[in-house]
Amino acid sequence: MTDATTPSAPGITPVSGKGSLLVQDARTRKRNAAEARFKAYGIAAITVGMLMLLILVFNILTRGVGAFQQTFVTLEVQLLEEKLDKKGNRNIEDLKKVSTFGYAPLLRGAFETEIARMGIETDLKPKAMAGLLSAGAPAQLRNLVLSDPDVIGTVQQFEFLASSRVDGYLKGRVSRDSIANDKNISAEQLDLVDHLVTAGAIKKRFNLDFITGADSSDARPEAAGMGVSMLGSFFMMLVVLVLALPIGVAASIYLEEFAPKNWLTDIIEVNISNLAAVPSIVFGILGLAVFINYMHLPTSAPLVGGLVLTLMTLPTIIISTRASLKAVPPSIRDAALGVGASKMQSVFHHVLPLAAPGILTGTIIGLAQALGETAPLLLIGMVGFIASNPPDSIASGLLDPNSAMPAQIYEWAKRADPAFYERAWGGIIILLLFLITMNTIAVILRRRFERRW
Amino acid sequence: MSFVKLTTSALAIAALSASAAAARDQVQVAGSSTVLPYASIVAEAFGENFDFPTPVVESGGSSAGLKRFCEGVGENTIDVANASRKIKESEVAVCAENGVTEIIEVRIGYDGIVFASDIAGNTFEFTPTDWFLALSDTVLVDGEMVANPHTTWDQVNAAFPNQPIQAFVPGTKHGTREVFEDKVILAGCEATGAFDVLKEANGDDKKAAEKACIALRTDGKSVDIDGDYTETLARIESNKDGIGVFGLAFYENNTDKLQVATMGGVVPSTESIATGDYPVSRPLFFYIKKAHIGVIPGLKDYAEFFVADEIAGPDGPLSEYGLVADPKLEETQSAVADEAVLGGNS
Known part of the structure; x- marks a missing residue:
């Protein structure tokens, strides 16, 4: 076929009869130019697309990688008995009565001694020194004391999170100019930070807690992590997988292999396609009305989130499953029926295994879509200060209030402290990694196992 | 199965x-x-x-x-x-x-409500009257209510710079909007005398006059923000002439990007709000x-x-x-x- 179009092929007479084949006439030139132009448009379109992607990825990475590192302050704290255990009997119930506010003076004292030991001169009051630490530092002390009352009276070395402003200073987000009107930190405090960095007491290092930790309140962005909301997303995906896959596959097998072709199945088919195009927020409203207000399932629970996302994912799975069932050639079915298999045997022994890679691919892509969905979660109460209690069992994972990764990112982006903004971008990186992994698995499955006829 | x-x-x-x-x-x-x-x-x-x-x-x-x-x-x-x-x-x-x-x-x-603009921009010292004159749908000119003619801040108050009026105010679903209307726009309405004129025009109906007072202009000079303060901040970052309405806590976390305006000569802070000197709080x-x-x-x-x-x-x-x-x-x-x-x- 290609030979015939080669102008120099022998034995072919030119149609027009005028001029040589080797010299292009005006029309050919015009057609060739049109083709060249079209190719250029295509390349331009791809370039623009790739450029957008590059800008997006670059932006996400530059803004988000900071969240994976955190500034820590190493400090030796004397756990004074007269503050923590006035009765001196190490009774856990008595120890619990000392709230985190009772631990704050220990930190101030620790800072004062540490700075005197290092020979750093500063006009700062101990309270301002302790302001360099995260507001969660007293809780860290208290948790250690409650888990091991014997440490009372000893000197222990701790690694505390630095406050978000100090962290921002080490990351270059905060400078002496930018804090001119800031009442959360002063230039003297930054001077002290400089001294402590030189002395090696303040260090920036990789922060695993960002990936595994729980959300934190607005007062301590440095402690916030994605872990619990990741679990929320995981349990939602579990619900989606357990419900959407069997229901979707059963529905499509029936529609594709058993159902008679009549106006009723046509209507069902049209409606499934319609359902796939329904905006996700609509499913959220439906979830609120049906699952929470009517069925009285708990609000903010990943179970409800999963049910809502199941509704959203079902059409995607049904459509892709039907497409891959259709792609199995009829000869396979005929052969199975020919050797005496029943209709169901032919479907379950032959057609379904051959269609499985396509079904899995569709399911994974549907799950990835559900994983990144935020809108329906807004309405069923999964946005807010929620992801703070890690679930301790499967039932609590499904039913205790939790957030989800995209909802957590949305929540962080709304908060006032700029440090949360960085964490929102960091969260996007984690979410994107999940999505890329899932989509890669889908592509690999398709490449490795899909049969073509 | x-x-x-x-x-x-x-x-x-x-x-x-x-x-x-x-x-x-x-x-x-x-x-x-x-x-x-x-x-x-x-x-x-x-x-x-x-x-x-x-x-x-x-x-x-x-x-x-x-x-x-x-x-x-x-x-x-x-x-x-x-x-x-x-x-x-x-x-x-x-x-x-x-x-x-x-x-x-x-x-x-x-909670204090503050007015803040871009850190590099002009400094403002507002009074409720300024905000009423800048944002109200109608203002009092020579004893008559006319459609708001002001387009720059120096037309509102000669002490202000020649900067286009562009305000980002909380949308009506926010509780903050109500405070802004009550303590700023309505106060300005009363101070300029527009309230009395409106009351007379509405047959001595106080409620109707108040409602007419707090109607904001709809020609794009005043933009309702239905999202959070982060959205208001993003708007100001992209439009340096913009002035936004924020909560005090939000402003205090973003002092590197925003400068706060005084209201009635008082700088908003937890202290000035506690003493009651700063008027816009709730x-x-x-x-x-x-x-x-x-x-x-x-x-x-x-x-x-x-x-x-x-x-x-x-x-x-x-x-x-x-x-x-x-x-x-x-x-x-x-x-x-x-x-x-x-x-x-x-």
Whole structure:
């Protein structure tokens, strides 16, 4: 076929009869130019697309990688008995009565001694020194004391999170100019930070807690992590997988292999396609009305989130499953029926295994879509200060209030402290990694196992 | 088939565990996004210091929170509603209709509303009159109400620079909008004399005159922001002439990008709001269902912890974050301890 179009092929007479084949006439030139132009448009379109992607990825990475590192302050704290255990009997119930506010003076004292030991001169009051630490530092002390009352009276070395402003200073987000009107930190405090960095007491290092930790309140962005909301997303995906896959596959097998072709199945088919195009927020409203207000399932629970996302994912799975069932050639079915298999045997022994890679691919892509969905979660109460209690069992994972990764990112982006903004971008990186992994698995499955006829 | 069995068993497990979950063990809070940061700080500290799990705090706005609060009594409804305004009579009525008769009102402190612009831009010293003249739909010119002719700030007040008027104000679903209308626009309306003219035009109807006063211009000089303060900040960053309305706490966290304007010559700060010198502030509340106390573990402890001196007092973490401590906190504490309900204990 290609030979015939080669102008120099022998034995072919030119149609027009005028001029040589080797010299292009005006029309050919015009057609060739049109083709060249079209190719250029295509390349331009791809370039623009790739450029957008590059800008997006670059932006996400530059803004988000900071969240994976955190500034820590190493400090030796004397756990004074007269503050923590006035009765001196190490009774856990008595120890619990000392709230985190009772631990704050220990930190101030620790800072004062540490700075005197290092020979750093500063006009700062101990309270301002302790302001360099995260507001969660007293809780860290208290948790250690409650888990091991014997440490009372000893000197222990701790690694505390630095406050978000100090962290921002080490990351270059905060400078002496930018804090001119800031009442959360002063230039003297930054001077002290400089001294402590030189002395090696303040260090920036990789922060695993960002990936595994729980959300934190607005007062301590440095402690916030994605872990619990990741679990929320995981349990939602579990619900989606357990419900959407069997229901979707059963529905499509029936529609594709058993159902008679009549106006009723046509209507069902049209409606499934319609359902796939329904905006996700609509499913959220439906979830609120049906699952929470009517069925009285708990609000903010990943179970409800999963049910809502199941509704959203079902059409995607049904459509892709039907497409891959259709792609199995009829000869396979005929052969199975020919050797005496029943209709169901032919479907379950032959057609379904051959269609499985396509079904899995569709399911994974549907799950990835559900994983990144935020809108329906807004309405069923999964946005807010929620992801703070890690679930301790499967039932609590499904039913205790939790957030989800995209909802957590949305929540962080709304908060006032700029440090949360960085964490929102960091969260996007984690979410994107999940999505890329899932989509890669889908592509690999398709490449490795899909049969073509 | 095996997957049919799987599905039914999964559904059965879900249904079973759902009924088991009815015994809720954590406090659930929803409501105002202004109160959300404070409530989450308290919730976090509460979870650290008590054996109860950390309460769950959802946002969504004062009205949405109170609506959910009034849906009824039971573990499937929220225990506490945060609000940046007082509960309305109509909402109390809806509550009562649904069986929520005993409501405990807790005032946690005050919140300042500030006007801020880009840090590199011009500095402003506002009065309510300036804002009325800049943003009102109609202004008083030679004894008559005419459509607002002002396009730059120097037309509003000769002391201001020649900068186009561009304001980002909270949308009508925000509690902040109401305060902005009441304390700034309406005050300016009265100060310029437009209120009296409008009152006369409306046949001495005070309500109608107030309504006419707070109508903002719709020619794009005043933009309603329905999102959060982060959206307002983004608008100002892209339009350096813009001036936005923020909460004090938000401004204090973003002093590197924003400069604050004075109102009536007073710089907004927790101190100037506490003394009452800075005029644009409002109380913040949360509401507790008394019927849930004793049923939901930790509910009363949470409420008492919230208003304790070490939390909501002038040196507590809430005040550090931007809440203006209530000088009458002691009264609130005893009211919470006594579980005093709205309309008096019966």
